[in-house]
Amino acid sequence: MSPEKRKMQRNRQNGIPLTVVKRLPGYQRLLSELANKEVERISSRELAAKMKINPSQVRQDLSLFGTFGQQGYGYRVSYLLGEINKILGINTHTRMVLVGAGHLGRAIANYENFTKRGFIIEALFDQDPQVIGSTVNNLIVKDVRELGAYLATAPAEIGVICTPAAAAQEIADQLVRYGVKGIWNFAPVALKVPEEVCVEHVHIGESLMILSFQLRQKEKKFKR
Amino acid sequence: MSPEKRKMQRNRQNGIPLTVVKRLPGYQRLLSELANKEVERISSRELAAKMKINPSQVRQDLSLFGTFGQQGYGYRVSYLLGEINKILGINTHTRMVLVGAGHLGRAIANYENFTKRGFIIEALFDQDPQVIGSTVNNLIVKDVRELGAYLATAPAEIGVICTPAAAAQEIADQLVRYGVKGIWNFAPVALKVPEEVCVEHVHIGESLMILSFQLRQKEKKFKR
Numbered sequence: 001m002s003p004e005k006r007k008m009q010r011n012r013q014n015g016i017p018l019t020v021v022k023r024l025p026g027y028q029r030l031l032s033e034l035a036n037k038e039v040e041r042i043s044s045r046e047l048a049a050k051m052k053i054n055p056s057q058v059r060q061d062l063s064l065f066g067t068f069g070q071q072g073y074g075y076r077v078s079y080l081l082g083e084i085n086k087i088l089g090i091n092t093h094t095r096m097v098l099v100g101a102g103h104l105g106r107a108i109a110n111y112e113n114f115t116k117r118g119f120i121i122e123a124l125f126d127q128d129p130q131v132i133g134s135t136v137n138n139l140i141v142k143d144v145r146e147l148g149a150y151l152a153t154a155p156a157e158i159g160v161i162c163t164p165a166a167a168a169q170e171i172a173d174q175l176v177r178y179g180v181k182g183i184w185n186f187a188p189v190a191l192k193v194p195e196e197v198c199v200e201h202v203h204i205g206e207s208l209m210i211l212s213f214q215l216r217q218k219e220k221k222f223k224r
Numbered sequence: 225m226s227p228e229k230r231k232m233q234r235n236r237q238n239g240i241p242l243t244v245v246k247r248l249p250g251y252q253r254l255l256s257e258l259a260n261k262e263v264e265r266i267s268s269r270e271l272a273a274k275m276k277i278n279p280s281q282v283r284q285d286l287s288l289f290g291t292f293g294q295q296g297y298g299y300r301v302s303y304l305l306g307e308i309n310k311i312l313g314i315n316t317h318t319r320m321v322l323v324g325a326g327h328l329g330r331a332i333a334n335y336e337n338f339t340k341r342g343f344i345i346e347a348l349f350d351q352d353p354q355v356i357g358s359t360v361n362n363l364i365v366k367d368v369r370e371l372g373a374y375l376a377t378a379p380a381e382i383g384v385i386c387t388p389a390a391a392a393q394e395i396a397d398q399l400v401r402y403g404v405k406g407i408w409n410f411a412p413v414a415l416k417v418p419e420e421v422c423v424e425h426v427h428i429g430e431s432l433m434i435l436s437f438q439l440r441q442k443e444k445k446f447k448r
Contacts, residue, residue: 018276019243021437025430052242089436103331110327113412113429119436157439158432182439184432188337198442200435204426205337206249208382208408211424212313212343213245215381215406218422 020061024088026051027061031081043074090117097151097180099171100162101126101134101141104186108160109136121160123150127167144171151178158182165189172199244285248312250275251285255305267298314341321375321404323395324386325350325358325365328410332384333360345384347374351391368395375402382406389413396423 030050034042044062048055062075065083085091098105101124108114109121124136125144132143142150159175161168161183168187175183176197183199185191191199254274258266268286272279286299289307309315322329325348332338333345348360349368356367366374383399385392385407392411399407400421407423409415415423 021434022430024437025427025433028433029427087437087440088433089440090433094436103327103334107327107331108428111428114432117429117433119432158435181442182435184435196442198435198438200431200438202428202431203249203253204332204335204428205341206246207424207426208338208343209249209252209312209314209341210245211382211406211408211422212318213248213311214422214424216311216313218405218420 016064020064023051023053023061024084028081028084028088028090031077031084034077035081039077041074041076047075092118094119094158095154095156096121096158096160096184097123097125097147097156097175098160098162099125099144099147099175100164100167100187101131101136102162105160105162106136108162108186109139119158122154122156125150147171147174148178151175151180155179158184160184160186161191162186240288244288247275247277247285248308252305252308252312252314255301255308258301259305263301265298265300271299316342318343318382319378319380320345320382320384320408321347321349321371321380321399322384322386323349323368323371323399324388324391324411325355325360326386329384329386330360332386332410333363343382346378346380349374371395371398372402375399375404379403382408384408384410385415386410 027047030047031042044055044058048058051058062080065087096119098109098121101109105124105126109124114121121137121139124139124141125147126132126141127144132141134141155178157180159172159180159182161171161175163171165187166189168185168189169191172183172185172191172193176193181197183191183193183197185199185201186204188203190201193199251271254271255266268279268282272282275282286304289311320343322333322345325333329348329350333348338345345361345363348363348365349371350356350365351368356365358365379402381404383396383404383406385395385399387395389411390413392409392413393415396407396409396415396417400417405421407415407417407421409423409425410428412427414425417423
């Protein structure tokens with residue numbers, strides 16, 4: 001195998017290209033909205049328009065998970081949503097802990113959309129004595145020094161890091177030591193973790209850059 | 225032109241495919257890090273490894289903006305960073321207002337990375353009398369009823385919406401009425417805006433879904 005091909009494979013998740021994986025939450029959101037409106041079926045063309053990609057791409061994306069579509073009929077919304085939910089681990093109870101109960105941490109702990117999908121933050125930790133003991137969304141913020149002891153008795157699958165950059169690696173190491181397998185990182189720093197641990201780094205600013213780019217493009221267009 | 229092709233074109237920004245546009249902030253971040261480490265040049269292969277795409281994709285992406293690479297030499301980091309900064313509107317002063325000074329709004333107002341890149345939040349607004357008058361990152365939170373009057377005298381290019389879903393459309397309408405051309409929307413609701421206005425909707429939960437997916441894939445792999 002060429003090194004290039006090997007690298008490509010590393011960027012696939014169980015045979016699914018990373019670009020497709022990144023579209024799955026979008027499909028999930030659209031299909032949830034359709035299901036809420038009791039829409040029964042949708043064509044690849046309609047789905048494509050909502051996803052802002054082309055219909056053949058939709059058909060190709062969804063074919064990776066089996067053959068859900070039927071020619072001339074389209075996709076059954078509830079079935080497709082169910083399959084995508086399974087793939088994304090939605091509606092199974094996923095246990096989470098959050099470290100860093102500042103503004104961002106509190107915003108995330110208060111976000112109902114995660115809970116509704118089965119992603120439950122079960123404990124919050126901070127190092128600031130003024131924050132420890134305060135209540136966020138019915139949880140009392142614990143001392144970060146209790147993190148290991150807590151995880152030893154109540155294991156979590158996902159750890160959310162909302163600390164400043166300087167503290168993030170140490171927290172990540174501790175989470176991993178106590179069996180956390182997924183890290184959702186909001187700290188602006190790249191984390192080093194063992195191969196079996198997943199990290200998703202949230203770069204909030206990326207969408208601001210994209211907005212800025214689009215603004216500049218539209219300025220040109222509307223000035224013409 | 226086929227309807228499919230027309231749709232594809234709509235998803236391009238000035239001839240640049242949306243998938244490439246979405247990678248630009250990643251390139252920008254990597255190149256900034258390299259520039260800070262005083263790295264002078266980088267090959268498409270190295271850039272590809274860091275971006276987790278393949279080298280030919282990198283060459284194709286960057287060729288859209290002109291021919292920056294040189295065979296056997298690679299890309300000049302500072303030059304490429306400069307070009308991408310120009311394209312993304314980084315380091316030009318972009319004026320922003322933020323509405324909704326709750327936890328998320330405060331987290332964003334406190335985020336230094338935006339300011340460093342020239343994206344300046346110049347005023348904050350809220351409707352809660354307990355929040356109005358409080359100080360966030362040296363700015364006093366104003367009454368949202370003053371939003372129009374403020375923008376009339378101090379126009380902004382980007383409006384950041386961190387309100388609950390129910391209030392977001394009304395705020396968007398007002399921002400647009402007073403000349404805001406870009407909306408960075410954190411409220412979990414789709415906004416309707418005129419064609420000349422850009423919206424970037426931040427779905428914080430998307431990366432959590434991707435993390436959950438990856439966790440499940442790795443579980444399978446490491447159990448084998």
